Amino acid sequence: MHGIVKTFPGVRALDGVDLDVSPGEVHCLLGQNGAGKSTLIKVLAGAHHPDDGTISWRGSHVRITDPMSAMRLGIATIYQELDLVDGLTVAENIYLGHELASAGFTHRAQTDRAAQRLLERLGHPEISPRTEVGRLPAAGKQIVSMARALSHDVQLIVMDEPSAVLDQEEVNRLFGVIRDLTRDGVAVVYISHRLEEIREVGDRVTVLKDGRTVATGLPARETPTSEVIRLMTGRSIEYAFPDRGTHDARAEPVLSVRNLSRDGEFADVTFDVAPGEIVGLAGLVGSGRSEIIETIYGARKSTSGAVTVHGRRLRPGSVRSAVAAGVGLCPEERKSQALLMHESVVRNISLPSLSRFASSSFINRSVERAAATEQVQKLDVRPADPSREVRTLSGGNQQKVVLGRWLLKGCDVLLLDEPTRGVDVGARSELYSLIRDLAAQGVAILLVSSEIPEVLGLADQVLVISDGRVVHTGPADEIDEHQVLGLVMEGSVT
Template sequence: MDRAGQGQPVTAPLLEMHGIVKTFPGVRALDGVDLDVRSGEVHCLLGQNGAGKSTLIKVLAGAHQPDEGRISWRGEPVSPADPQAAMNLGIATIYQELDLVDGLSVADNIFLGRESARFGITRPAAANRAAAQLLTRLGHPEIRPTAEVGALSAAQQQMVSMARALSQDAKLIIMDEPSAVLDNEEVERLFGVIRDLTAHDVAVVYISHRLEEIREIGDRITVLKDGRTVATGLPARETPTREVITLMTGRTIEYVFPPRGTAPHTGEAPLLEVEDLELRGHFDGVGFTVRPGEIVGLAGLVGSGRSEILETIYGARRPTSGTVRLAGRRLRPGDVGSAVAAGIGLAPEERKSQALLLDDSVYRNITVSSLGRFARGGFLSGGAEKAAARQQVEALDVRPADVSRVVRTLSGGNQQKVVLARWLLRDCRVLLLDEPTRGVDVGARSEIYALVRDLADRGVAVVVVSSEIPEVLGLADRVLVIADGAVVAEAPADELDEHRVLDLVMQGTPHTGAPIASESTTRQHEGDVA
């Protein structure tokens, strides 16, 4: 409930953002966004992927400069020129993709750029003591201030990032999907810290897709859609779930999907079989099959286990238990080489860091998984590599069509085509696609969709993970809804709509193998709040 509704006086906002516009080449990311945040409140920022949430918080954090609009801080106009300027105002940001330095210690990361010094000499002992106090406040006294950050778990790294925000004596802390890598106990600790902060008049902007969290910790809600504010100041505990979901849907981006085929392979035995697969801490009891020529979509929130499922099938992660079979043959767990040799390819979510050799050529990025076929007398034949890559570049219409060009210089859509070309050259039988159109413009999206459908028509089994529900529904033949590491529903894509899938993934109540919620079940949730 909004604190104003609890009898407390409504004070002037700590932060006001009005008419914020931010344009990137070919994309208007923010188109007149309004937001106001009061001292001591948890203001929840909601919206689907691409709604503009990340761009907005980067404007507030000084990482981006707005093209239009105004920002007021404590009633005074401000324009943070960089993150340090925002920090000096009292604004701290905890990004979803943590900006920690792996090679430095915990304490060094917490106080980076603000090292404790006396007479020009740093005082590591003082920094270690202060870091330990902050981590104890967060409920994690076991994290040693001297430990190297790169050796910590993802959840522990999240705590280090939070400790850094707390160390800045901030008056406004932005938390972008802070619970994505935390278990239930850690989330409760986080909420305890947030309540302590707001009790001392610190404001929190909380970004999450999990409506049960918004209900528990939030005061007011602002909803963004397609770079615009569609609702602001909604009471977090009184606003029905259905109203929030309706505000979030109805995207204006056009998804041009190729028509589904006639499913000529439905009578065939499954090509990929995943049985009772578990990766402790990420997902449990996951099982599904994919037939030749079928596209199966995995819909779920960040942190639901979607990406980890693909990585485990590919062999990049060793499962705790369960089996993966390809054409009836059990694959060796945790062995990428075995999976690739069997015919499995993966286009990962972070193509720049996980898939591409950014400073190498287009042709080498395409041939890197098939180098054995280009060896001549122990040496690679560059001419043969280039010829094979050129065929793929022409088939996929990679632009510019220069196979010697450094792949870093290509657009996001063309980089993704290069990743797909790698597996086309390899003649893979199962293709795993994790966020295949992230950072890709609308035109390139339709080309990638057509390519994926063409691969399925040729008999390739495809598994697609996407945060954009219209993409999953438009591209897949069958959809599995993932929540909290379990399959909560499964149905043909043409029997689903965006509203229903959003309702399932955001309720976050897994019942393995459960059918899609009926209309009566959905009505029962209409009294729920965001």
């Protein structure tokens, strides 16, 4: 891949990226969240079309127009967000799109036997080909996705964070499969944030930063961790963060989390958030950050530990309990998890506050509209039309609508998960100011962001999360991006 460029509205995701992979090689692709890794492999897989650049396959220029054309070339991709069909069996998922069939009929027994051989090759003979994929745990689904890639005559397999949901024994099996593949001449592009994996299984390393190739061909086993982190840090775009406010560190905390755990996701998380304080959770995708926030909100049920707001313990697994206590959530995926995309701005803002506008089982629409319009004006939502469908707004303005929802509700604790994802640079600065203004009004804020500079620039205190555990707690202005990356990639507790 040479000079690959891909632009989305408001962001240049790839800006002339180069990547070359040789037969029988494990080529590791590194970079912070947002560096362009996922976009690059989607271009290679045919899911995105590049705006510029060339792709050569076995010495000839090719155009990969869709995922099937990539598969016909012998390129298979295992995505971090698995694209399986829960209602189909394991065998049906593995051979989806290239069914073992004749005369229009699928050979079910033959399909099951072929799927079983692939599962045995991956070291998981206990997974039944006839089990519905939706009944499998996350690790089982990952194995099925790998089996599907192996069911094709592949010459290159792209693996995006394949070990994120696997235990150590399963990771060791995965590495064994990778070694078998490379001995047969199959090339592997391996994406991971875990440097110990890169050193164990990788041959060469390419590092992306801000959509550009900053280093390629580095020896995986010999390149020092400090050099890899140096290449990954630093940014071409600097965001202007508002000045940190002041909060009374001696005040009783609004939010207290004690030894919060959820099996398989995170363990023994403890921290406080005072009125007007912003606490940031820094870590890589899959480290447990979002799971912690969702468990505090009650969208997931904790295994152990306690969450209290103003000293009142929240009922585990109860969103109703959290909202009643004054907790609001701006989730990671605002389009699918927060907004009603075909409803108006008014309806989206008023949703958790409808009881305020109800009388005798009827909603007073004029009062509802007036209250929502006040939030639209306060947050400078553009265009300032409360009746407009929220799907027609930009990402930054959609995020303002989600914030407006909780401002109208009047929450004491605001949980922000990736508040600037998909938001352009100009809108980011506005959102940063809004978040700081909320803190100045006494709201306790817990912030998650994949962009480490964003966490360090906005937060007063920062917790660094690695593999579901807190490995560092301290003032945000006493740790830098380089140190955070070192902690999350090495996982050492300080």
